[in-house]
Amino acid sequence: MTPPNSSDVAADxxxxxxxxxxxxxxxxAFFNLIINWTIVCEERLRRHARFVLIFHLxxxxLVYFGVCSAFHLQMYVRASPPPAACRAVVTLLITSASNILLTLTAMALDRYxxxxxxxxxxxxxxxHWPWLTGLLTWGLAAVIPLTLLADGDAPKPCNREQLRKGSVHKMVLISVCFAVILFSYARILQESRRLGVLNRSNSMGRRTIALHGTQLAVYLLPNFVNFLLQxxxxxxxxxxxxxxxxxxxxxxxxxxxxxxAPVVxxxxxxxxxxxLQRHFPGLVCNVAGLLKWTVRRTHPGLPACPRERASTSQRLISQELPQTSV
Structure with a gap:
């Protein structure tokens, strides 16, 4: 049997x-349409930092996956974009990926x-400060790609080698954000235990912490894994x-x-x-049913009881504080 050609494997x-x-x-794109549209349309949501940061995330x-899809598509069809277009795509791709990490850091600091x-x-x-925070994170996220791509090198093929530039800079950014996030949630856990709201009977608080940790892990782990592979x-x-x-x-x-992760x-x-149920009644019910079915399949031991609203003290970690002056 003839071994597969390396070029065919790379194409696959x-x-x-x-x-x-x-x-x-x-x-x-689908969930951005329904979730972000609802956040923008509802005044009580767009005035809360928690929901505005979800909007930014x-x-x-959306920008990251859209640019990533276009980037790999032009490689797959073996297109030859102009150097300026390639630089723009790579810059936007690295910027959007960095902005996701910075937004997660802002979410952790907000909860802290x-x-x-x-x-x-x-x-x-x-x-208005969460909306300004989104603009600030985009500006900070653009520092690394603009610094790396402003050297004006000779035109090169627009491939994944362009994304491997500045791996040290990226790991420094990831490490700093990871340290800030870890510190924030460590202090949140410490304060919650001091107040007595994070105990064995408060399963909602533990699930919220676990969900936050899972969301952070799926964004942070691939960077460390790829760096280790390199x-x-x-x-x-x-x-x-x-x-x-x-x-x-x-x-x-x-x-x-x-x-x-951000949709869940x-x-x-x-x-x-x-x-969401008021804007998209049938659609949200189907999505919620799908999520409940997934939870029952992955956690068969959980009781099938309807979810109730918890008190403010029990939801200290995930509940937005009232916007009242002291």
Whole structure:
């Protein structure tokens, strides 16, 4: 039997990346339409930092998967875009990926301030600062790609080698954001235990923490895994074809997880679900039913009881504080 050609294998891997990013883009476009439209239309949602940051996260993921799909598509069809167009695509791709991480960091800091400094948070928080935070994160996210691509090198093929530039800069950004997020949630856990709202009987609080941790993991882990694979390949401990196979598997799996995680996180917000059911009644019921079926299949031991609203003290971690002055 003739061994497969390396170019054919590379084309297959590229096709997997293209289709994975395209499917994720379509899913994100659908949920951006219904969730972000609801957030923008409802005044009580667009004035809450929690929902505005969800808006930024979903929009950043939409841009990322859209540009990622276009980037892999032009590689798959072997197009030759102009160097300026290639730089623009790579810049937007790295910027949107960095902005997702910065938005997650902003969400962690927002919860940290709301839980650990509730009076100052409620007194000093205004409705427009989360929108300005989104603009700030986009500006900060553009620093790395603009710095790397402003050298004006000679035109090169627009491939994945362009994305591997500045791996050290990216790991520094990821490490700093990870440290800030870890510190924020450690302080949230400490404060919640001190107040007595995070105990064995408060399963909702534990599920919220677990959901936040899972959401952060699906965005942070692939960066560390890819960096580890690159180090192993450079040291000669991992073959190039094995590294390519592992890379495409990591990309496909975590792309699906990154696509689903912010949607599940947003649909868990009861205030958002109420407005979604009013704007899209039949659709939201079907999506909620699908999520409940998934939970029952993955956690068969959980009782099938309807979800009730918890008190404010029990939902300290996930509940927005009232916007009242002190």
């Amino acid at each position: 891997y590229l096709a997997v990346r293209m289709w994975a990013s395209t499917v994720c883009f379509l899913i994100m 979903l929009f950043s993921a 301030c709301a839980v650990c400094f509730p009076l100052k948070y409620s007194a000093g928080c205004s409705w 180090c192993l390949e450079r040291s000669g401990q991992l073959r190039s074809d094995t590294r390519s196979l592992c890379g495409v598997l990591v990309f496909a799996f975590f792309s699906a997880a990154q696509c689903v 996180y947003g649909l868990r917000k009861e205030e958002l679900l109420e407005d």
